[in-house]
Amino acid sequence: MAAVTALPVSLSARFKGSFAYFTVKDRLPQILTKTIDTLHRHKNEFFEEYGEKGVEAEKRAISFLSKLRNELQTDKPVTPLEDELPDAALWNQYLEYQRNLSDGNGEPSWFQSPWLFVECYMYRRIHAALAQNPPIGSFDVFKEGKAQNFFESQEAIIALCTYFQELLKNIKDLDEKQLQGELFKLLQVSLWGNKCDLSFSAGEKSSQKSSPLQCLEDMVPYIIVNDMEKLWSLLINAKKRNTDKCNVRVDIILDNAGFELVSDLVLTDFLLSSKLADEIHFHGKSIPWYVSDTTKSDFNWTIKQLQSANHMWMSRCGINWEGNLKKGVWVYQDHMFWTLPHIYSSMAEVAPDLYADLQRSNLLLFKGDLNYRKLTGDRKWEYTVPFHQALNKFHPAPLCSLRTLKSDTQVGLKPGQGEQIQASEPEWMVSGKYGIVQFDATP
Numbered sequence: 001m002a003a004v005t006a007l008p009v010s011l012s013a014r015f016k017g018s019f020a021y022f023t024v025k026d027r028l029p030q031i032l033t034k035t036i037d038t039l040h041r042h043k044n045e046f047f048e049e050y051g052e053k054g055v056e057a058e059k060r061a062i063s064f065l066s067k068l069r070n071e072l073q074t075d076k077p078v079t080p081l082e083d084e085l086p087d088a089a090l091w092n093q094y095l096e097y098q099r100n101l102s103d104g105n106g107e108p109s110w111f112q113s114p115w116l117f118v119e120c121y122m123y124r125r126i127h128a129a130l131a132q133n134p135p136i137g138s139f140d141v142f143k144e145g146k147a148q149n150f151f152e153s154q155e156a157i158i159a160l161c162t163y164f165q166e167l168l169k170n171i172k173d174l175d176e177k178q179l180q181g182e183l184f185k186l187l188q189v190s191l192w193g194n195k196c197d198l199s200f201s202a203g204e205k206s207s208q209k210s211s212p213l214q215c216l217e218d219m220v221p222y223i224i225v226n227d228m229e230k231l232w233s234l235l236i237n238a239k240k241r242n243t244d245k246c247n248v249r250v251d252i253i254l255d256n257a258g259f260e261l262v263s264d265l266v267l268t269d270f271l272l273s274s275k276l277a278d279e280i281h282f283h284g285k286s287i288p289w290y291v292s293d294t295t296k297s298d299f300n301w302t303i304k305q306l307q308s309a310n311h312m313w314m315s316r317c318g319i320n321w322e323g324n325l326k327k328g329v330w331v332y333q334d335h336m337f338w339t340l341p342h343i344y345s346s347m348a349e350v351a352p353d354l355y356a357d358l359q360r361s362n363l364l365l366f367k368g369d370l371n372y373r374k375l376t377g378d379r380k381w382e383y384t385v386p387f388h389q390a391l392n393k394f395h396p397a398p399l400c401s402l403r404t405l406k407s408d409t410q411v412g413l414k415p416g417q418g419e420q421i422q423a424s425e426p427e428w429m430v431s432g433k434y435g436i437v438q439f440d441a442t443p
């Protein structure tokens with residue numbers, strides 16, 4: 001009989017001094033404070049739009065959020081959700097599961113429970129604070145920050161759109177080697193685009209300032225797992241096998257809006273334009289999430305912004321992308337599973353419809369740190385554990401994580417590799433300076 005190896009422990013704020021500890025202690029309360037400030041700042045707007053009712057709703061939302069911040073800072077038990085939103089029952093079941101896991105070690109709480117669970121729970125409660133308070137129920141408290149990130153990255157976006165439109169002019173004449181070179185470049189832009197998230201900096205500015213294509217070469221040594229060649233083989237082989245009947249479908253599980261989203265859109269447009277793929281499915285969040293994550297409204301807003309930009313190549317990108325959506329070769333999807341606290345190894349059970357849908361894809365690209373944490377279960381893995389093992393049977397289709405390291409979990413390194421970086425750079429796992437393109441195709 002094969003030996004059953006126990007899974008390593010979950011990252012948690014109960015490990016004093018860990019990144020999870022600092023996040024729960026400092027960054028999450030900061031995010032809540034900012035959220036409250038944002039609501040305060042919009043008070044007049046709510047009044048103008050909805051009169052006294054708007055102001056009352058704003059007050060109720062603020063008091064709900066202040067209570068939440070207090071619960072967090074005093075390590076109170078995590079309480080069941082009291083709203084009637086469609087995912088509430090699943091959340092409360094998951095809380096029950098955490099209760100059973102804590103084995104009489106007390107109720108699940110902010111500083112004792114798994115970090116991933118309490119962090120997701122905070123964003124879900126932020127959502128409830130608004131959703132339960134019409135008429136401001138659909139106000140996205142993170143919208144401004146996402147838009148600001150987009151505007152501050154304007155120059156980088158122009159540089160990227162211009163590069164890409166020039167590339168499109170002669171894409172048909174590129175040989176395989178050149179096509180591979182361009183794919184690698186755009187994969188790296190999308191990888192480093194993941195530096196630009198806002199939950200990491202507790203909502204502080206984090207945009208792409210310099211040209212995203214210029215320093216790629218210098219950054220190669222910071223890609224500590226680099227499976228780009230494997231991605232290329234998968235795509236080029238699929239293209240060669242491709243017949244009219246069988247489309248190549250690539251799915252991208254999006255992360256942050258702003259520059260990162262634009263870099264993902266360029267990458268996926270390249271896959272279509274080079275005929276490496278015939279159909280792209282985008283997966284976004286159905287509620288505002290982790291400050292900067294992309295919702296449907298962010299996705300559409302971004303394409304509209306590009307379209308109406310006062311720059312020829314930017315607007316060309318926007319126009320083409322709207323066309324892709326209309327033609328149905330780009331499909332935007334969301335599913336509540338992406339904003340549940342569950343790790344991906346439980347997707348088949350919790351969201352069998354989503355799992356079955358992903359099984360129809362030829363390649364899944366998972367963007368960003370949070371997706372990596374959910375792929376690998378957010379555990380204290382040994383660095384050398386194979387990626388496949390950490391995925392713990394999550395395998396709907398060949399998949400690849402494009403992520404800059406912003407939390408202290410990493411698998412699939414060579415023996416000694418992690419220790420060596422650690423010796424010279426103690427912050428390597430959480431600084432966003434290192435990245436991975438980590439692939440797994442084993443069923």
Ligand SMILES: O=P(O)(O)OC[C@H]1O[C@](O)(CO)[C@@H](O)[C@@H]1O
Pocket residue numbers: 023027119194197198199200255256290367368369370371373406407
């Ligand atoms: O946008 P990303 O890359 O998923 O990063 C989210 C960030 O939020 C965190 O969850 C921290 O709270 C980290 O994992 C990461 O730094």
Ligand SMILES: [Mn+2]
Pocket residue numbers: 197199255256290292293368370
């Ligand atoms: Mn994010």
